Amino acid sequence: MRIPTKKLEGRQQKSAFTLIEIMVALGIFALVLMAIYETWTALLRASKTGMDAAAQVQRERIAMHVLEEALTSARSFAVDLEHYGFVVENGSEATLSFVARLPQSFPRSGRFGDYDVRRVTFSVEPGPNWDRRLVLRQNPILMDWDGDEKDHPLVLAKNVQDFLVECWDAQKGNWVDEWKQTNQIPKLVRFTLRLGNPNDRYSQTHEEVTRMVAPPAVMVPVVWQVPQGGPSVLPAPVPAPMIMR
Secondary structure, three states, X not given: OOOOHHHHHHHHHHHOOOHHHHHHHHHHHHHHHHHHHHHHHHHHHHHHHHHHHHHHHHHHHHHHHHHHHHHOOXXXXXXXXXXOOOEEEOOOOOEEEEEEEOOOOOOOHHHXXXXXXXXXXXXXXXXXXXXXXXXXXXXXXXXXXXXXXHXXXXXXXXXXXXXXXXXXXXXXXXXXXXXXXXXXXXXXXXXXXXXXXXXXXXXXXXXXXXXXXXXXXXXXXXXXXXXXXXXXXXXXXXXXXXXXX
């Protein structure tokens, strides 16, 4: 039995999509794709922000640990004040420098071998992305600076807003931010590290951490180092040693 042509054409036209229906379907599909893309990018941004924040917290923890470990290993000898000065400089380019007998677990100790008595210098310097970084340099006492250590210091913290070092002055009975007795190790050292938002350097949000350390070492007097019959008085204070940046 043959179906009339007119009835067949009517059925075919009734089962097809119109141009308007296709355009509506494409629009809905585009909206779904946009929603998926926005969700994906939001997840990526949140993941990056979280990773940056976690990395900053880890760097902050390591920086504070390295500072504490170095200060608890500080050394000073009265017969060689020229090389054992304890230097504190605050400001936009804050610096903390002293000599310590460092353990093998201290960062970069493998580079220096058996030279465990080294000058450590913590300083705030501008970074490549217009931020400020807390870096660490070290060199064995009585030896010249290593070129790689000078040009490529260890970065302890980024986005540094402030690095403040204070020493306890027993005579004044108060904290001072300027340590003039460079030939002595302070009884107490308090340092504060304030970091900015790693994702927005213009943000007003800061993370501030303060630690207080009591260096266990005291200056070794001359009479303990010079043979009997040698000088029995302390040498006069000397200028602070040159600090390499």
